[in-house]
Amino acid sequence: MSSSATAMAEEAPDLVCQIEHVQGLVDALSAVRWKRHQDAVVELSEHGIVLIVQESGCLQAKVYLKRELFVRFDYNAQGRPRFGVSLGLFVDCLNAFSVPGQSSMIQIQYPGPDMQVLLKKVDTPDVSIYAEIRTRIPDTMPWDFNFEPAGTNPLTFTVKSAVLKEAIEDLEWPGSSIQIILQPVPPSVTLKGEGHGDLQIDLMYYANTDLLVAFQCDHRVSFKYKYKFLRATTTNIPSSVIKENRGSKLSIGRGGLLKVQHLVSIVKHSASHTYVDSAGYQQPGRIAYIEFFVKPDEVEDATND
Known part of the structure; x- marks a missing residue:
C-alpha cells in the first residue's frame, strides 16, 4: 500500500x-x-x-x-x-x-x-x-449494574406494554415508592402504591394470560422502587409498540435490581428487510433492544432472601 x-x-x-x-x-x-x-x-x-x-x-x-x-x-x-x-x-x-x-x-x-x-x-x-x-468527553463512565439472577431460577414476567404503562400511571403517588410483589401461589404479580391511601393492581397469570403473557417465579419476593424511576421505564414507550401490542419483560435480579426490557421496531417489514429471531419467528421489522435497570428503594422483608 x-x-x-x-x-x-x-x-x-x-x-x-x-x-x-x-x-x-x-x-x-x-x-x-x-x-x-x-x-x-x-x-x-x-x-x-x-x-x-x-x-x-x-x-x-x-x-x-x-x-x-x-x-x-x-x-x-x-x-x-x-x-x-x-x-x-x-x-x-x-x-x-x-x-x-x-x-x-x-x-x-x-x-x-x-x-x-x-x-x-x-x-x-x-x-x-x-x-x-457537537460531542464531548463523558463526565462519568456508565455504571456496570452486573445483573445476576436472584436464585437458581429466574424471577421474571412479561406483560403487555400498554398495560404496564397504564398500571404505573395509575399508581402515581408523588415522591412515593411502588411495591412489586411476585408470588408462585397463586402465580401473580402485584403492583402496590401508597400515599394518602392504598392502590393495588393484581395481575393473575392464569386469569389474565392476554395481559400477563409469561410468568416465572418459584418463591415470593417483594421490593419497592422509587415511583419517578419506575415511571421513567414506561413514560415514553413509542406508540408503535402499543399499536403492535408488544410485551415488556421485567426481571428481578440479585439484591432486587429490576430490569425492564422493551422491543422497538426500527425498519418495517419488506422483502429486503426481514428479521428472523433464534426461534425462527419472523418479526414485522428489525428490532432495537431497550433495557432499563432500576435499583430498589427499600426491601420489604426477609422473604427476598
Missing part, C-alpha cells in the same frame, strides 16, 4: 453507517428520554451502537442498535470509542430528517473534523441536508 493510501486509511472515520426509517430510530431513543435536559454516552463497536443514559446511581437505560439494523455499517475504529452527546439535541436533529409516512435514509458519521457527529440525508440526490452535533 502506498504512503498516500495508508494516510487515507488512517484518516477514515471510526464509523460510517446508513439507516432507513429515521422515525423508528427517533422512537427508540425517545423511549429513554425521561427529562428535558439529559446527557447520553454513545459507545461504538463492530457489533453496533449502544446509547446509555443514567441518573442518581439508581436508574440506567440502554438502547442497543445492532449492526443488522443498518443498510451500511463501515467500522474502522480500534477498540470501542465513546463520546458524550445531548440526548435531546440528538433526537431533535434526527427528527428533522424524518418525514411522516415516508421512508428516509440518513448517514451517520463519527467523528467529523472537529469530533462531531455528522448526519446527512442520502436518499435525495437533488437536495443536500446535513447536521453537525
